[in-house]
Structures are given as C-alpha cells and as structure tokens.
C-alpha cells in the first residue's frame with residue numbers, strides 16, 4: 001500500500017500483550033485507586049457534567065489546578081490524556097531524540113512513528129548514568145533535540161542523584177538541548193528534581209496520574225516546562241483532547257492529595273519487604289528499586305513468566321531488551337498480591353530444584 005509512509009508499514013506492534021490473570025502485576029499500576037468516598041463523590045460530580053459539550057481546548061482549568069498544586073507558572077503547564085501523548089508531541093516537534101538503553105519504550109516508539117532520528121546510550125555498570133556518552137551525544141549532534149531521562153528510571157528502578165543529573169542539565173543548556181526529566185514514579189523515590197527545572201528553559205518535568213495517584217484508567221499526565229516549550233507541546237496535542245470526565249476526576253483527586261501520600265507509603269514499604277524476601281530466592285536476583293516495581297533477573301524469563309502465570313500472577317517480561325537478559329518486572333501490589341507472587345516464585349524454585357534432581361538421576 002502506497003498511501004502511508006513506508007517506515008510505518010514495517011513497524012512492529014507496541015510491545016505489550018494483554019493476558020488475563022487473577023493478580024495483575026504487569027503494568028506498574030497502583031493496587032489502590034481512588035478511596036471509595038472519593039469515588040462516590042466522583043460519580044456524583046459526573047452526573048452533572050454536560051457530556052454534549054466539548055471539553056476546554058487544552059484543559060485550562062485543570063492546568064491551573066496543577067499549576068497551584070505544583071507551584072509552577074500556569075503558562076508552563078501542559079496537560080494530556082496520558083503523559084505518553086506529551087512525549088509523542090515533544091518528539092514530533094523535535095529534530096532528534098536522545099535516550100538511555102534500556103529505557104521506557106515509548107520514547108523510541110514515538111521516534112520511530114515520527115521518523116525522528118533516535119540515539120540511545122547504554123547504562124553503565126549497576127545501571128548508572130553514562131554521563132560522558134550522553135554529553136558527547138549532545139555536543140556532537142548535527143542539530144539539538146530532546147533528551148528523555150526517566151528518574152526514577154524505568155525499567156530498572158534505579159534513582160539518579162541530583163549531582164549526576166545536574167551535569168546533564170548543564171550540558172543540555174550548553175548545547176541547546178531540551179532535557180525532560182520523566183518523573184512518572186517520583187512519589188516512590190527519595191527525592192524529586194522539579195525545583196531544578198523551575199526557570200530553566202532547557203529543562204522540563206513530566207508527571208503522570210497513572211501511577212501513585214491510582215488513575216491509570218482515567219488517562220492524564222502533564223508537563224511542567226517553560227512557556228515556550230509548553231506552547232510548542234500544546235500545538236502538537238489535539239485541541240479539546242482531554243475528555244471532560246478525565247479532567248473532572250483529576251481535579252477531584254488534586255483536592256485530596258493525602259490519599260496518594262498514604263498509598264505511595266504503603267507501596268514503598270511493601271517494595272522493601274518483597275525485595276528482602278526475594279533476596280533469599282536461590283536463583284532469582286531482585287534489583288533495588290525506587291519505583292513501584294522490581295526488576296528481577298531470573299535464569300529463564302519465559303519459564304518464570306509462564307510459571308507465575310500458571311499460579312495466577314501476571315508480570316512483564318523484559319528479556320527482549322538488550323542488557324536485561326532473563327529479566328522480568330513485577331509491580332508492587334497489595335500485601336496479599338505480593339504474598340501470592342512470593343509464594344509462586346519460591347514454588348517455582350522448588351520445582352526447578354526437583355526437576356534438576358530428577359534430571360541428574362536419569
């Protein structure tokens with residue numbers, strides 16, 4: 001077919017397959033969601049929403065609420081139906097994309113969709129930042145572009161400290177790049193770097209309501225940037241693009257941020273428990289995490305994935321990513337869900353040992 005740009009015809013599907021399971025720990029969602037009393041309030045407010053009317057052009061009212069919540073100038077707030085739509089907008093607008101390897105898959109995916117030149121620099125030992133490689137890439141590029149730094153990092157769960165990130169911010173400013181700190185998981189981390197970005201036109205911060213806020217189904221995310229960057233990002237987002245029920249739900253959540261603090265604290269506690277318990281596993285190695293998930297190295301990711309699924313626990317394979325051979329990623333759920341995961345993981349270890357024993361007797 002000659003209608004479409006040829007690179008789109010060859011593009012594989014987004015790397016996610018829907019699977020059904022009793023315990024869903026595969027998409028880094030919150031196990032909690034809106035507390036019941038807020039859900040009831042949301043339903044009552046939805047009743048009054050005029051669904052025959054278009055929403056605002058760029059969710060201006062919600063952008064104002066976010067500006068208040070974040071202490072950010074209103075003109076620099078961009079709201080989109082999921083932070084991935086804002087990522088796509090920034091990539092569509094930019095000359096090139098710089099990324100880490102591994103990284104959140106959507107940066108590469110969006111670059112491929114738009115035919116935007118893309119370069120990824122591998123993480124160093126212990127998933128640390130390849131500062132020299134990144135600075136070199138920014139300084140030697142033919143034209144500047146956008147550099148995405150997920151911090152805390154997905155899919156490793158690593159957290160990059162301010163001093164290291166600062167070097168990259170300075171390089172971005174020096175070489176006229178736009179650096180986006182993607183803080184999708186900041187509520188689970190020891191710190192966030194939003195203050196670094198305030199007043200700096202070469203730095204933006206991306207956040208989402210899909211993780212700690214427990215609103216993944218609502219689809220909303222936002223960018224905090226300079227007025228100039230925000231204006232361009234808005235141009236690339238469809239007008240009237242944020243559904244009014246979404247804006248309503250997020251506005252309600254922003255009135256009650258206490259529930260998020262509580263949910264994030266529970267997840268952090270559970271993450272440490274699961275990490276410590278998993279360290280006793282004979283063949284699986286969990287990596288320390290500052291997010292709501294754990295990356296776990298196993299001897300065989302396909303066997304781990306299927307074995308867990310057979311026991312009702314759905315996780316995400318990561319072993320297709322160079323450098324993450326054998327890895328799976330498990331979202332931190334409720335204590336009961338985490339117990340089910342741990343029990344399944346240790347049952348698999350036992351099964352593995354029995355199989356080995358049987359094989360050596362043959």
Ligand SMILES: Cc1ncc(COP(=O)(O)O)c(C=O)c1O
Nearest residue numbers: 082083084104150184208210221
């Ligand atoms: C690092 C990172 N950024 C952005 C997103 C996208 O979030 P949203 O649901 O707001 O599109 C994710 C989702 O998993 C993520 O891991």
